[in-house]
Amino acid sequence: MAYVLSHREELFRLVLEHLQLTLLALGFALVFGIGLTLLLWRFPRLQQVSVYLLSVLYAVPSFALFALLIPLTGLGQTTTVIVLTLYAQYILVRSFLSGLTEIDPALLEAGRGMGMTEGQLLVTVQLPLAVPALFAGIKLAATSIIAMATIGATINAGGLGTLLFDGLRTASLTKLIWGIGLTVSLSGLFSLLIDFLEDLATPKQSSLSEKEN
DSSP: OHHHHHSHHHHHHHHHHHHHHHHHHHHHHHHHHHHHHHHHHHOGGGHHHHHHHHHHHHHSOHHHHHHHHHHHHOSSHHHHHHHHHHHHHHHHHHHHHHHHHSSOHHHHHHHHHTTOOHHHHIIIIIHHHTHHHHHHHHHHHHHHHHHHGGGGGGGTOOSHHHHHHHHHHHTOHHHHHHHHHHHHHHHHHHHHHHHHHHHHHHHHHHHHHHHHO
């Protein structure tokens, strides 16, 4: 506790920087992930090859992507947010597609029999029933972004990675413990928040399912 009391302003600043990196990356990742998922949902033949390409991108070491982007976007938060956004695409798109495509075909046929268009089926049947898969993907993406954002400290992006790498450089166990602890705590808070949002969405899912039945 003595370390926290004497460095509370620095720790607060690092947590805010890490939170900023996470929210920016997750926000952009969701926008692009949802857009790409809807595109692939519209063109099913592209799904397999697209998910494979995203998995290849996900397997590329983060430092390699940093090295590729730094000449274009420089050091700092911009490059880190871009890398985190790219990595999250595989997690989000795979989860979103899984949730949308693994719906009971009988429900879709019943909707079509009622005269629903594909867009209406997506909004009233597929999305509500895909709630668990959608939120599972968002939770995994968020926790992955929080963990990987620590690497951004190596290119002056700030965040809790600064504390971790400084602890490694100076062999400070206190800094390492607080860096890891704060990162894990932030990840846990995001998980709880996403679980809460899923609980809010679940009743809607249930009511819509009963309506279709």
